[in-house]
Structures are given as C-alpha cells and as structure tokens.
Amino acid sequence: MSKPQPLNHTREQITSLDNELLALLAKRRELSLDVARSKEVDVRPIRDTIREKELLSRLVKQGREQGLDAHYVISLYQSIIEDSVLNQQAYLHGRANPETQQQQYCIAYLGARGSYSYLAASRYCNRRQVEMQDLGCQSFDEIVQAVESGHADYGFLPIENTSSGSINEVYDVLQHTSLAIVGETTIEVGHCLLANSGSNIADIKTVYAHPQPISQCSRYLSQRSEFKLEYCSSSAEAMEKVCNANDSSVAAIGSAEGGALYQLEAIETDLANQKVNQSRFIVVARKAVEVPSQLPAKCTLIMATGQKPGALVEALLVLKARNLNMSKLESRPIPGTPWEEMFYLDIDANLSSEPMQAALKELERTTRFIKVLGCYPCETVKPTQLSNSQLMIEPNTSKSTAVAATTSNKQQRFSKQYKSEATQVVCGQLDLGNGNIGALAQMQLPIDLLQFEQMAKELKEAGFQAVAIQGLSQQSDVINSIDKFKHALAQFNLVCVLVIEHETDLTMATQFADVVMLSGNLMYNQAILIQLGSLLVPVIVERNTMASVDDLLNAAEIILGQGNQQLILCESGVTTLNNSGKPSLDLAALVELKALSHLPILVNPSYAIESEQMPTFVRAIRQLKGDGVMVNLSAIEHASKADTAELINKILSSLYQSH
Incomplete structure (x- = not known):
C-alpha cells in the first residue's frame, strides 16, 4: 500500500479547486x-x-x-x-421599473443589525447589487411611517413563518396604509442559543428573545424550565442585551450570522420546533411597480364580503372560474365592526393579466370592499424534479411493468368514464362518498394509553367517526400499544386508521388497521401501492406535496388495478416555499379530482391553514363537494384544552351544517 500524500498538500489542492469552483459559479451567474x-x-x-x-x-x-x-x-x-x-x-x-434603479436603498426594518429582518433586507439588496443604508425600527408601525414619510425607500415586514404561522400585527398594519407591496423574499431561520464567549449551557439563567422565536422554539424552551424568558422588541435587541451584559448567565435566541455581529457564540443550535423554518417578508414602497409578463407574479388584495351566507365561497369560485390559484387566505377582524372580517388573499397572477382583471371586476360587484395591495414578482422557485426513470432508479419488477401496461391499454379505473356512479366506502361508522361525508381525527404518537382513551371518548362525542394514528415508529412496545389503542377506539365505535410513513410500518398496519392510510411521502413507491391494492380493507392515499393531480390518480390506478376498489384520495396541500415548509391548500385540485374521478376525496387542511381559519375552509370544502375532512390534532393545539374543543366544534359544525 502506497503512502498517502501529506494532509497539508491535499488541503491545498482542495482549496485550489474550491477557488476554481467559485470562479466558475460567478461566470455562470454572469x-x-x-x-x-x-x-x-x-x-x-x-x-x-x-x-x-x-x-x-x-x-x-x-x-x-x-x-x-x-x-x-x-x-x-x-x-x-x-x-x-x-x-x-x-x-x-x-x-x-427604471425609476427604482439606484446605487443605494434606504431600508426600514424591525430591530437593529443582526435581526432576521436585517438579514432578509441585506440579501434582497445584495441580489440587486445595491448598497443598503439601514434604518432600524422598533415596531411595524414605525417601519410603515418611515416609508410613508420618505425617510426610507422600502420597508421590510415579516408576514409569515412556516413554524409559527402568519404575523397578524403586520396584516393589521396593512389595512391602514397607502403603501404598495412591491416584492417579497424568504429566508431560512436557524434559531440558536447565543451567549458571550466562554459561557456554558449549565450557567444560563435568563434568555432574551422576540415573541416569535419564543413561539417557534416552544418545545426546546419547555424542556428548559430553569430559563427565565425576557421578551424583546427584536432578536437584535436580545443579542445586544446579552453582548452589553458581559454575563455568562444570559443568552439570546437568534441566528448565528446575526450573533457574530455582536461577538456572541452559539452554544445550542437547531432550537426550532420544525426542522425546516423559514420566514417570508414583504417589501413595501410608496409607489406600486410593474411586473413584466414573463415573470411569475403574485397579487395581494384585501376584501370584505359582508355577512351573507356563502359569500366567501362565492368569491373563491370567481377565482376558480378563471383558473387563478389562491396561495394564501388570511382573515382579520375589522375594527369597529363586530363579527365582520377583512380577508387577505395572495393570488398567483399578474395584475395586468386578463383573468385577473376580469376576476377583480366581478369581485368589485359582489364584495363590500376590495383593494389591491400590490403586484410583485414571486420569489418562490419550485425546484425542477425528475421522474424515477430519469433518475434511472425506477423499480423494474415484472409486476409493476404489467400494471403500467394494463393502465395504458385499458380505460383508467379511477375515471368517471370507467364508473359513472360515485364510489362509496363504508367501514364501521365511517361512510364516505356518494353524498355521504365524514370526519377523521389524526393523532401523533407517542402517547400513553390513558390519555389516548380519554381523547378517543372526546373525539367520539365531538362527532368524529375515525382516528388516524401516525408516528408508529415513535411508540415504544408498538405492537402491544397499537392492539390496546384499537381496542380503545372500538369501545367508542371509532374506526382505526393506521398511517404508513415508512416501509416498515406496512406489516403492522395490515395486521391491525380497519383502514390503511399511505402518507404522501410514500405515494411514489410502486411496491407499496401494489401491496395496498391486494388488501381487503379500505385504503387512503395522501397526495405527495410535490405531486400533480395526474401523479395522484396514477397512484390510485395502480391500487385499483390490483383489485382493491375501496380507495379514498386525500389532499393535504402542495409545497410552495422552496420544496419545504408550510404548504398551500390546493382546493383547485379538489375540484379537478371530483370532475375526473368517482373516488371519494378527503381534505386535510391542518398543515396549510391557520387553526382559526379552518371552519371557513371546511365550509368551502363542502361547497366544492369534498367527501370529508381530516383534522390533525397536533396542528391545532391551542393555549388551553377548552380552546381546542371549541375549534373542533366549529370545524365539525361547518362540515355537517353545510351538508
């Protein structure tokens, strides 16, 4: 065996290659x-x-x-x-927009240098190769006032986070300003525990942070009950306090990049509840901008529909009729008008396009108030994906090949041409399709038996017919536990649905489940689809967040082709933030699936919709002929048990009263 070259020499070669790579990337960008x-x-x-x-x-x-x-x-x-x-x-x-082309922008943002708003503004300016003159502000109102008065060219406002959801204070500010939204940007948020050099986690007693990071890191903080939390107006203020304290017992929650500006070290990383944590910012200015037709654009508007029953659904159908995709819907109370709400909509369209102009004219006739807040380039770049065959890893089993051949040569089994009457799937108290609606609760393991039994009782009393159990791999002594969970559900006539999230879950699910549900992350696994097609129990297939409607129907065709006709499809949202983070509920897919297929369609709005908005969306789901809803209990957790119970009651009332 020959002696390897010295390590320093190898590192020099790597450094040389890295320099060449950077030069090539810069040339490619040019x-x-x-x-x-x-x-x-x-x-x-x-x-x-x-x-x-x-x-x-x-x-x-x-x-x-x-x-x-x-x-x-x-x-x-x-x-x-x-x-x-x-x-x-x-x-x-x-x-x-040549009038916007300057050598320097004055940007108003929340906090001081090092805050997430500062980092987002810096990256926005860097992409446009302009110098940033920063103007730190103490509140969202102060940011807006700085731009309105002309002290700043642009204002940066955080509008939503994939972990903690929408930032309501910003929506409230937008109701009362003449500024226009002219851009957006999304940044990765990496929360760290930042302390002075030499500090140890065991020494920390006080943690400074903005309320948003505290909410996004709630699980980590709940395990550190010894921490005293001190709220700050921004992450930058939190870091500044730690820096000035020169005390090893204090720390701040912020980014490692921001902490470096204050000579702080990260003593704990990845604090956020969700692995993928992103914040989206909107850019506001005094004057609206034009968006060239070849750029993907987004329109944000606000409207008040009045209190007429079904008014919001009618407005959404105006967008659907013109094939306009609504990527976000948010509501806020109207000050001084009890029980009425202002709705904020993000629509993937250019304001100058014919469909958007036609939709606005019709909405102006049917709504009580409507205003366009801005049209701007959409900075969500959906990654290009390759099929399995293009990746050269497609399974090459004779059985799957035979299925593909059968599908291409015969009428597709999922289609209404193949079966004109709607399919009805019945399992115990759960009855879906052909005019029947149902409600399923989704529970996350691990959980102890006594808590599970209590929750099962409450879910039955609330009006659910089935419980979908996910996280099988997280439960200790899982076989014994699932057996007991199923028995507990049977006591309350609740159907047991087991969710397959890993291939190893399949054996257990087929052994214990009344209904088997395939998680969206496995929707492309043909081997599992074929096995599900041979089962004698109903199957729910969840749409992958990156899948098209055709992809979902192709998965359904494989199952139906194996003989199992007790099939239910589930729409849970599609990815819009760089293939990760909070998805968008695709109600257009529900309409398309109902038009193409005889199969029952469930909708799970839990991951895409803010908890308070779910009753409204459930009404819309029923209006659009959805056959049922699935509610993820973990996604609608509130500050108190009573709040969660009230929300569930509103959701199910919206489902059944519109039936």
Whole structure:
C-alpha cells in the first residue's frame, strides 16, 4: 500500500479547486444575466422547465459516470437554477421599473443589525447589487411611517413563518396604509442559543428573545424550565442585551450570522420546533411597480364580503372560474365592526393579466370592499424534479411493468368514464362518498394509553367517526400499544386508521388497521401501492406535496388495478416555499379530482391553514363537494384544552351544517 500524500498538500489542492469552483459559479451567474437580456428582447418566460429537466437529466447521467450520486447532483443544481432564476427576475424587474434603479436603498426594518429582518433586507439588496443604508425600527408601525414619510425607500415586514404561522400585527398594519407591496423574499431561520464567549449551557439563567422565536422554539424552551424568558422588541435587541451584559448567565435566541455581529457564540443550535423554518417578508414602497409578463407574479388584495351566507365561497369560485390559484387566505377582524372580517388573499397572477382583471371586476360587484395591495414578482422557485426513470432508479419488477401496461391499454379505473356512479366506502361508522361525508381525527404518537382513551371518548362525542394514528415508529412496545389503542377506539365505535410513513410500518398496519392510510411521502413507491391494492380493507392515499393531480390518480390506478376498489384520495396541500415548509391548500385540485374521478376525496387542511381559519375552509370544502375532512390534532393545539374543543366544534359544525 502506497503512502498517502501529506494532509497539508491535499488541503491545498482542495482549496485550489474550491477557488476554481467559485470562479466558475460567478461566470455562470454572469451568463445567466445574458440569458435574461435575451428574454427581455424576445419576451420569453423566465423559466423553461423542459430545458431544466433536460439539463438535470444529462447532468445526472454524467455524474453517475464519474461516481456522483444522482440526488447530490440534483440538489446542487437545483440551488444553482434557483439562484439563476431569481437573478434574472431581479434584472428584468429592474429594467421594467427604471425609476427604482439606484446605487443605494434606504431600508426600514424591525430591530437593529443582526435581526432576521436585517438579514432578509441585506440579501434582497445584495441580489440587486445595491448598497443598503439601514434604518432600524422598533415596531411595524414605525417601519410603515418611515416609508410613508420618505425617510426610507422600502420597508421590510415579516408576514409569515412556516413554524409559527402568519404575523397578524403586520396584516393589521396593512389595512391602514397607502403603501404598495412591491416584492417579497424568504429566508431560512436557524434559531440558536447565543451567549458571550466562554459561557456554558449549565450557567444560563435568563434568555432574551422576540415573541416569535419564543413561539417557534416552544418545545426546546419547555424542556428548559430553569430559563427565565425576557421578551424583546427584536432578536437584535436580545443579542445586544446579552453582548452589553458581559454575563455568562444570559443568552439570546437568534441566528448565528446575526450573533457574530455582536461577538456572541452559539452554544445550542437547531432550537426550532420544525426542522425546516423559514420566514417570508414583504417589501413595501410608496409607489406600486410593474411586473413584466414573463415573470411569475403574485397579487395581494384585501376584501370584505359582508355577512351573507356563502359569500366567501362565492368569491373563491370567481377565482376558480378563471383558473387563478389562491396561495394564501388570511382573515382579520375589522375594527369597529363586530363579527365582520377583512380577508387577505395572495393570488398567483399578474395584475395586468386578463383573468385577473376580469376576476377583480366581478369581485368589485359582489364584495363590500376590495383593494389591491400590490403586484410583485414571486420569489418562490419550485425546484425542477425528475421522474424515477430519469433518475434511472425506477423499480423494474415484472409486476409493476404489467400494471403500467394494463393502465395504458385499458380505460383508467379511477375515471368517471370507467364508473359513472360515485364510489362509496363504508367501514364501521365511517361512510364516505356518494353524498355521504365524514370526519377523521389524526393523532401523533407517542402517547400513553390513558390519555389516548380519554381523547378517543372526546373525539367520539365531538362527532368524529375515525382516528388516524401516525408516528408508529415513535411508540415504544408498538405492537402491544397499537392492539390496546384499537381496542380503545372500538369501545367508542371509532374506526382505526393506521398511517404508513415508512416501509416498515406496512406489516403492522395490515395486521391491525380497519383502514390503511399511505402518507404522501410514500405515494411514489410502486411496491407499496401494489401491496395496498391486494388488501381487503379500505385504503387512503395522501397526495405527495410535490405531486400533480395526474401523479395522484396514477397512484390510485395502480391500487385499483390490483383489485382493491375501496380507495379514498386525500389532499393535504402542495409545497410552495422552496420544496419545504408550510404548504398551500390546493382546493383547485379538489375540484379537478371530483370532475375526473368517482373516488371519494378527503381534505386535510391542518398543515396549510391557520387553526382559526379552518371552519371557513371546511365550509368551502363542502361547497366544492369534498367527501370529508381530516383534522390533525397536533396542528391545532391551542393555549388551553377548552380552546381546542371549541375549534373542533366549529370545524365539525361547518362540515355537517353545510351538508
């Protein structure tokens, strides 16, 4: 065996390669701007997904030949493509609005240097290659006033977080300003426990933080009951207090990047409840901007529908009729008008487009108040995906090949052409489809038996017919526990649904479940789909967050082709934030599925919709002919048990009263 070269020499070679890679990436970025200049002349869309797929497919093949994993290559180039798309958008948007092109922007943001708002504003300016003159503010009102008065060119307002949800104070501010939304940006939020150099976690007694990070790190903080929490107006203020204290017993919650500005060290990382934690910011200015037609655009508007029954649903159907996708719906009370709400909508469309203009005209006739807050480039870049065959990892079993051949040669079994009457799936008290509606509760393991039995009793009394149990791999002594859980559900005539999240869950689910549910992350697993098709119990298939309606129906076809006709489809939301984070509820998919298929359709709005909005959305689901809802109890946890019970009562009342 030959002696390896000295470590220092190897590291020098790696450093040299890294420098070359950076130079090549910079050159590639310059070329992408040349592409933008060409698209400006030809007026072509920013994204060419066909070319992107061809590019990824070729790179995956070349990478394999050089020993590189396909997913590694795809992940790397998805980031490169996202950077290219966002840079091209920024260039074309600037060209369409020459009055905004300056060497320096004055940006008003919450807190001081080092806050998440500061980091978001910095990245926004860096992408546009302009210098940022920062103006830290103590409140959202102060940010708006700075822009309205002309002291700042732009204001940055955090609008939502994938962990803690919408930031209601910002929506309230938007009701009363003449400013226009002219942009958006999303940043990764990495919460750390920051302390002075030399501090130890055992020494920490006081933690300074903004209320939002405290909410997003609630699980971590609940395990540290010895911490005394001190609320601050921003993460920057929290870090500044720790820095000035020069005390090893105090710490702040903030980003490692921001902490470095205050010479603070991260003594604990990844504090957030959710692994993926992102914050979306909107950019406000005194004057609205134009968005070139080739850029993906987003419109934000506010409207008041009045108290007429079904008024919100009618408004949403106006958007559906024009094939306009609503990516967010939020409501806030109208001051001085009890029991009435103002609705905020994000619509994926350009304000100048024909469908959007037609929708606005009709909404102006049917609503009590409506106002466009802004039209701006959408900075959510959905990653280009390759199929299994393009990844060259598609299963090659004779059985799955036979299924594919059968599907292509015969009428599709999920379609209304194959079966004109609606399918009805009945299992115990659960009755879905053909005019029957149902409600399923979703519970997360681990949980002890006594708590489970109490929850089962309450769910039955509330009006649920079934309980979906997920997290099988998290429960200790799982086989014995599931047997007891099923017995407890049977005592209250509740159907036991077991959720398959890993391939190893399948054996247990088929042994104990009254109904088996396939989690969306396994929707593309043909081997599992084939096994589910051979079962004699009903099956629920959840749509993958990156899947199209066609993908979901193809999965259904595989199950039906194996003989199991007791199939239910479930829509739980689609990903809109960089393939991660809080999804958007796709009610358009519900309408499309009901038009194409005879199968019952469940909708689970828990992951995409704020808890307080769920009754409203459940009414909409019924109006759009959904066959039932699934409610994830963990996603609607409130400060008190009474609040959760009241919300569940409102959700089920919305479901059954509209029936």
